[in-house]
Amino acid sequence: MNRPFETLPMFLRVSFLTLAALLIGGCAENRSPVLGSGNISYGDPKAVELVTNEFGSTDLQMIAESMTRSLAQSGVLKGRPVVQVYDVMNKTSEYIDTREITTSIKTQLMRSGTARFASDNTDMQSQVDHLKLQNQSGLYKKSTVAKTGNMIAARYRLEGSISSIIKRSNDYKDVFYKFSLQLVDVESGLAEWMDEKEIRKTTER
Amino acid sequence: MGLKRFAIVALALLAGCATVPPPEPGSAASKVLATGPIEDVAIGPMRMARENGFLTVSAQLSNTDTQNRTLYYRYLWMGPEGFPVAEADTWKSLTLYPGQTSFVPAIAPVPQAVDFRLEINTP
Numbered sequence A: 001m002n003r004p005f006e007t008l009p010m011f012l013r014v015s016f017l018t019l020a021a022l023l024i025g026g027c028a029e030n031r032s033p034v035l036g037s038g039n040i041s042y043g044d045p046k047a048v049e050l051v052t053n054e055f056g057s058t059d060l061q062m063i064a065e066s067m068t069r070s071l072a073q074s075g076v077l078k079g080r081p082v083v084q085v086y087d088v089m090n091k092t093s094e095y096i097d098t099r100e101i102t103t104s105i106k107t108q109l110m111r112s113g114t115a116r117f118a119s120d121n122t123d124m125q126s127q128v129d130h131l132k133l134q135n136q137s138g139l140y141k142k143s144t145v146a147k148t149g150n151m152i153a154a155r156y157r158l159e160g161s162i163s164s165i166i167k168r169s170n171d172y173k174d175v176f177y178k179f180s181l182q183l184v185d186v187e188s189g190l191a192e193w194m195d196e197k198e199i200r201k202t203t204e205r
Numbered sequence B: 001m002g003l004k005r006f007a008i009v010a011l012a013l014l015a016g017c018a019t020v021p022p023p024e025p026g027s028a029a030s031k032v033l034a035t036g037p038i039e040d041v042a043i044g045p046m047r048m049a050r051e052n053g054f055l056t057v058s059a060q061l062s063n064t065d066t067q068n069r070t071l072y073y074r075y076l077w078m079g080p081e082g083f084p085v086a087e088a089d090t091w092k093s094l095t096l097y098p099g100q101t102s103f104v105p106a107i108a109p110v111p112q113a114v115d116f117r118l119e120i121n122t123p
Helices: A010-028 A057-074 A098-112 A121-136 B002-018
Strands: A082-085 A156-168 A172-185 A191-204 B032-034 B041-051 B054-063 B069-078 B092-096 B101-107 B115-121
Touching (some): A057 A172, A057 A191, A057 B054, A082 A098, B054 B092
Parallel strands (some): A082 A156
Antiparallel strands (some): B069 B092, B069 B115
16 A cells, blocks of 8 residues: 555655755754853953943053053154063052053054063063073073073063052042053163053942 | 825935935045944044054044033054954043033054044944
């Protein structure tokens, strides 16, 4: 006894099977390249962050942007001089990772092609250790070993500070940040460039 | 039938009114990218210059409202081919007092920038 499906012409049978496979496949397919629940999302890293009025990502980005561009455009950094970056002094009552501010400033100055950077105090130990390893361990081929005494000394040092004034009342909390940065000529001790960025953030309770 | 014709003509006229001509290339309006309708903020002249190899820009923004107005803005930096040559700037917040006019300055992050766009959002 023939079943109804088997009585159909071959091309119709093939068409039905293809359609069924496509429909089943279509239902099972995940239509967006996302795994996981919808409670987590990626946001714009450049968005204005107003979650609390403590020091935040927007403050860090605005400070780094403003300082870098002012310094790059000032004309002081002619001929891509070597700069040594010192840690920014945190004079606020908050914990602020000031190294991230200097890292952003260094990265942006490097991208602009206006300065080169000498090993700063945190990189220096690794630099010295590696030079010693190459020269004293006997592990490396002589012709490829980096010679000691050839490190480039910085012409300028970049140093700064961040301070804050916080005022509270029953209705308001006002935070005022001031970030200052200066470029000092190591030989003469003269400050060749200086700038500051002020930020005010107010919360109404 | 007459009513139908009238409706068609009226719709065509309305569509004609709603079509805003594109801003002239090089004009201040052509530099503005609005992420929605710009409300109570007037965009004035823009100044562009090259200082020590970097493009510097200043745009005039005015509050036309009778209350304080907060807006968000950022600059985008374009190369000679009309494409971005650096990451977009960080969005910044600006508060304008009633009737206040402010100048929003910026310096390009890389010397390759030859043009800019001002992205504005008025919440």
